[in-house]
Amino acid sequence: MGEPVAVSVVAQDPMLEAGVTVAVHGCPDVDVSPPGVPPAVTVVIVDELGEHELDLVRATRTAAHRPEVVLVATELTPTQALHAIATGARGLLRRRETDPDRLARTVLAAAAGDAAMPPDLLDHLLDHTAAHRPPGPAGLGLSDRERAVFRLVADGRETGEIARELSYSQRTVAGVVHDVTNRFRLRNRAHAVAYVLRAGLL
Incomplete structure (x- = not known):
């Protein structure tokens, strides 16, 4: 330790x-x-x-x-x-x-480097952003894999926990977070969570 x-x-x-x-x-x-x-x-x-x-x-x-x-x-x-x-x-x-x-x-x-918030608050945010999801080309959204990973990132799960729950490797999880962060030109994981929630991408 x-x-x-x-x-x-x-x-x-x-x-x-x-x-x-x-x-x-x-x-x-x-x-x-x-x-x-x-x-x-x-x-x-x-x-x-x-x-x-x-x-x-x-x-x-x-x-x-x-x-x-x-x-x-x-x-x-x-x-x-x-x-x-x-x-x-x-x-x-x-x-x-x-x-x-x-x-x-x-x-x-x-x-x-992980973000965490109360699960019920996350649920409210997901409901709100789903109801206000803006239309746009599919290429500007998230894939099913990316949404699954980011739901758990927003819930405060660490990379290893996400990998176990979704049966992915830790490298795959880290790669998903890295790809989304770079694609939308975000600063870090917390900024990525805020962005995907605010933009209605989850």
Whole structure:
């Protein structure tokens, strides 16, 4: 097992920030970033998700060391989730559903380059985008294989898990993600998930 993933915690409520920091210390695979060590992942905890909070996510993501961002909010609507992902959040959690184990798993997924969000929120997003799917040439869409892979990527699954579930090799899964990311000129996996959801491609 490698070194724990270095994490920092940012919250609007100092007491909440302290509590989450203590919880992170109790997780074996993640730990609070020591002084002078840039975190690989920053957990941002907010109440409402508005422009100010999205600016905080954006500023955190574009810091000099460019940490991945896991956003924990009191409530998240599908529209808010899309805005958060487009702003740079790689993981999304609702506060009422977040315990130390789930937070740690989401942090580890973010550190590995995977995107994660609550399954019911993903379902809402898929329903919404399917209802608003724009017409266009088949060449601009996704193949059945690509849709299958991206449904699981959006659900926060890691490459190995996706490969096992779909009976593909890990190389095939990575290739699918790479092809879609390049085809639509996207920055990374999280941006690809946001794009395919917003464009109604799943």
